[in-house]
Amino acid sequence: MSAARTIGIVVFPGSNCDRDVRWALEGCLGLSTRFLWHEESDLAGLDAVVIPGGFSYGDYLRCGAIARFAPVLEVVRAFADAGGPVLGICNGFQVLTEMGLLPGALTRNARLHFLCEPSSLTVHPGRSEWLQGYGEGDSIVLPIAHGEGRYQCDPDQLASLEANGQVVLRYAANPNGSVGDVAGLSNPAGNVLGLMPHPERACDPCTGGIDGRRLLASLLG
């Protein structure tokens, strides 16, 4: 057996799910983690990178807009381009779209409310490295907690995403007005995943369901 894999967890000023992700990966799955402060630029020794939820830089200007220029994300972009696994959860998904690693944008929920509730989802794993633990069409429940989760892109873009099998997670009952019921997107290669729901909050039985565990368990290799 090789040594335990080590996962980088990006921390911006205003991130608030970084410790939840650490607990899910270390406490629930036995992986090693390393926090990556936003000014860092060394990813040596990391097997994957997670951009957690929260309010990076206070969500000033737009969610993820300032984070996109953080030094750590320059190396995360190179890591992703080289095929490294990158996961963006909630604010992390917003950051991935602002960076252009995933297309489209996340905007204010259709009915304006901040939503904090369990959400039923359908999984379409396709090529996503992160979702190979699930079967096509699996129904799972993950918590959502966001005010800006309404996925938007133009109709041609959506048609292309669907034709490429990049819409890998869909809401069963669309809570926020996202086009195509998009809850999570993969890049074409399958190594980058962005999703609004929180798999890290569905790993430890003491907080409820564990439907997110198989997603993060993909990191066990």
Add this chain to the structure above:
Amino acid sequence: MLDPAGEATRAAAARLGVDGVRRLRIGKAIELEVEAADAATARSQIELLSDRLLANPVIEDWTLEMIEASGEQSA
């Protein structure tokens, strides 16, 4: 592009008794003071900022209004 905050505000305008508001969109205005050699340079700098940082062209449109400050006058 759906603007839920604009729609909610439009509904409130009707409740205030102001009918006939057909469209209400909410955006943001950003004021910049830029020092540049000339207006063309200033414009190209602000256009870069608008396109890459201040607005996300996927979901936002932007327009630019330039007001040239007189070099001799102080504000």
